[in-house]
Amino acid sequence: xxxxxxxxxxxxxxIITIMFYFTMVLLHPIILVITYLFDIASVVDVxxxxxxLMIGILSLTLVGGVLLLTQKDRLxxxxxxxxxxxxxxxxxxxAFGLLGFAVLYDYLGGNRQYIANVLTAILALMVYVLIVxxxxxxxxxxxxxx
Amino acid sequence: MKKKPxxxxxxxxxxxxxxxxxxxxxVLFMAVQFSSVWSWIIDAIKAVIVPVGLAYxxxxxxxxxxxYLEKKGIGPRGLSLAIVFLLSVGIxxxxxxxxxxxVVSEITDFFNDEFPKIxxxxxxxxxxxxxxxTDAYDRLFEYLEESDLINNWxxxxxPNLLNQLGSFLFPLLTAIAILPILLIYYLLDYExxxxxxxxxxxxxxxxxxAELGSRLNQTVGAYLRGQILLMLAIGTVATIVYKLIGLKxxxxxxxxxxxxxxxxxxxxxxxxxxxxxxxxxIGGTPGPLLVLGVNVVLQFIEGNIxxxxxxxxxxxxxxxxxxxxxxxxxxxxxxxxxxxxxxxxASIRVIWQFFREQRQAANMTPITGGDASx
Numbered sequence: 001x002x003x004x005x006x007x008x009x010x011x012x013x014x015i016i017t018i019m020f021y022f023t024m025v026l027l028h029p030i031i032l033v034i035t036y037l038f039d040i041a042s043v044v045d046v047x048x049x050x051x052x053l054m055i056g057i058l059s060l061t062l063v064g065g066v067l068l069l070t071q072k073d074r075l076x077x078x079x080x081x082x083x084x085x086x087x088x089x090x091x092x093x094x095a096f097g098l099l100g101f102a103v104l105y106d107y108l109g110g111n112r113q114y115i116a117n118v119l120t121a122i123l124a125l126m127v128y129v130l131i132v133x134x135x136x137x138x139x140x141x142x143x144x145x146x
Numbered sequence: 147m148k149k150k151p152x153x154x155x156x157x158x159x160x161x162x163x164x165x166x167x168x169x170x171x172x173v174l175f176m177a178v179q180f181s182s183v184w185s186w187i188i189d190a191i192k193a194v195i196v197p198v199g200l201a202y203x204x205x206x207x208x209x210x211x212x213x214y215l216e217k218k219g220i221g222p223r224g225l226s227l228a229i230v231f232l233l234s235v236g237i238x239x240x241x242x243x244x245x246x247x248x249v250v251s252e253i254t255d256f257f258n259d260e261f262p263k264i265x266x267x268x269x270x271x272x273x274x275x276x277x278x279x280t281d282a283y284d285r286l287f288e289y290l291e292e293s294d295l296i297n298n299w300x301x302x303x304x305p306n307l308l309n310q311l312g313s314f315l316f317p318l319l320t321a322i323a324i325l326p327i328l329l330i331y332y333l334l335d336y337e338x339x340x341x342x343x344x345x346x347x348x349x350x351x352x353x354x355x356a357e358l359g360s361r362l363n364q365t366v367g368a369y370l371r372g373q374i375l376l377m378l379a380i381g382t383v384a385t386i387v388y389k390l391i392g393l394k395x396x397x398x399x400x401x402x403x404x405x406x407x408x409x410x411x412x413x414x415x416x417x418x419x420x421x422x423x424x425x426x427x428i429g430g431t432p433g434p435l436l437v438l439g440v441n442v443v444l445q446f447i448e449g450n451i452x453x454x455x456x457x458x459x460x461x462x463x464x465x466x467x468x469x470x471x472x473x474x475x476x477x478x479x480x481x482x483x484x485x486x487x488x489x490x491x492a493s494i495r496v497i498w499q500f501f502r503e504q505r506q507a508a509n510m511t512p513i514t515g516g517d518a519s520x
Contacts, residue, residue, distance in 0.1 A: 033386055038244065088455055092379060095452075099386045106390065115390055 013075035029100020197321035
C-alpha cells in the first residue's frame with residue numbers, strides 16, 4: 001500500500017519547523033563540540049555550563065516555537081518542489097551533533113573505550129532519521145542519488 | 147576496388163588545417179627565439195593575473211551573499227558589500243586569532259618533546275625493527291654516511307626550494323595585500339564590469355559567450371563554495387575525533403586534514419601519513435591502526451555522503467580524469483595547479499559540452515528560405 005503523503009509537497013512551515021526542532025535538539029551537543037575543541041573544560045565547570053546551556057536552549061525553543069506559530073500562515077503559502085539546501089544544512093548539523101553526543105558522553109565520565117560504540121549506535125539512528133526525513137518531507141532521496 | 151577521390155571541399159579543409167598548424171609552429175618558433183622577451187612579458191602578466199584571479203575567485207564566493215542581502219532589501223550595494231566584507235574579514239581574523247595560538251603551541255611542543263624521540267627512534271630502535279634485518283640497516287647507514295648522500299641532496303635541493311618558495315610567496319603576499327582593494331572595486335561594480343566585458347565581444351557571439359561565462363562562473367563558484375565548506379567541516383570533525391581518541395597534537399593534525407582536503411585523492415594520503423607515522427614511532431594510545439581507520443572512515447563519509455550532495459553534478463568527473471588533471475596541472479603550475487586541477491578540468495568539460503551543444507543546435511536548425519513543398 002502506498003503511503004498517504006508520498007507525493008505530497010510540504011510547505012516551508014513544515015520544513016522550517018522540522019529544521020528548528022532538529023537544531024534545538026542538537027544545539028546542546030553542537031555547542032559542546034566547539035567548547036571541547038578549544039578546551040573550555042579547563043576554564044569553566046563543564047557540568048554547570050551544560051546545565052545553563054540546556055536552560056538557554058529550552059527558552060530559545062519556547063521563543064522560537066511561538067515565533068514559528070505567528071509566522072505559520074505566511075510560511076504555509078510558500079512551497080518548493082524540493083528542499084535540497086535545507087537538507088544539506090540538516091546533514092551538517094547532524095554530523096556535528098553526532099560528535100557532540102560523543103563529547104557529552106566523554107564529559108559525563110563515560111569510558112573512552114566505548115566511544116566508537118556510542119558513535120556507531122547514534123550514527124545508525126541518525127542516518128535512519130535523515131533518510132526518512134529526506135524522502136518524506138525534503139523530497140531528497142539520498143539513496144537514489146548517482 | 148577503385149579508391150574514392152578526395153573532394154575539393156575536403157582538400158580545402160585539409161589545406162586550411164595544415165596552414166593553421168604551420169602558422170602555429172612558426173609562431174612557436176619565433177616565440178622560442180625571443181624567449182627572454184617573452185619571459186619578461188609573461189612575468190608582467192603573472193603579476194597581474196595572480197591578484198586579479200584571486201579577486202575573481204573571492205568574488206565568486208562573496209557575490210551570492212551580496213545578492214542575497216540585496217534581495218532581502220539590505221542595500222544599496224555599498225551597504226551590503228560592507229556587511230559581507232566586514233563579516234568575511236571578521237571570520238578570517240577570528241580564525242587566525244583563535245586557531246594560531248593552538249597550532250603554534252602544538253608545533254613548539256612537538257619540536258621540544260617529540261622530535262628528539264623521533265630522532266632517537268630513527269638512529270636506535272629502527273635498527274632493531276628494520277624489516278630487512280640489522281645487517282642491512284647497518285650497511286645502509288654506512289653507505290649513507292660514506293657517500294654523504296643526504297647532505298649532498300640537501301645542499302642541492304634546499305637553495306632551489308627556498309628560491310622557488312620565495313618566487314611563489316612574494317607574488318602571493320603582494321596579491322593578498324592588494325586583494326581587499328581590488329575586491330571592493332570589483333564587487334561594487336560587478337554588473338558594470340560584466341557589461342563592459344560583454345561589450346567588447348562581437349554582437350554575433352555575445353549571447354553564446356555570455357552563456358558560456360555564466361556556466362563557467364556557476365561551475366567554479368559551486369566548486370569553491372563547496373570546497374571551503376567541506377574543508378572547514380572535515381577539518382573540524384577530524385580535530386574533534388582526533389581529540390576524542392586521545393591523539394596528541396590533535397589540532398595540527400586536524401587542521402592538516404582540512405587543508406589537504408582541497409587536493410582530491412592525494413590530500414587524503416597526505417593528511418593520514420603524519421599522524422599515523424607519529425603514533426607508530428611514539429607508541430602508546432591511540433595506535434597507528436586506529437588513526438588510519440579514523441582517516442579512512444572520515445574520508446569515506448566525506449567522499450561518499452557530503453561531497454556528492456554539496457558539489458552536486460557540477461563537478462562529477464571520473465576519478466581517472468581528476469588524477470590525470472592533478473598530475474598535469476600540478477606539473478604545469480605547481481602547488482596552485484594541484485589545488486585548482488579539479489575546477490580547471492571541470493571548466494574544460496563545461497567548454498567542451500557547450501561547443502558540442504552549439505554544434506548540435508547548428509546542425510538541427512532547419513534550412514529556411516528554400517521551398518519545402520514537393
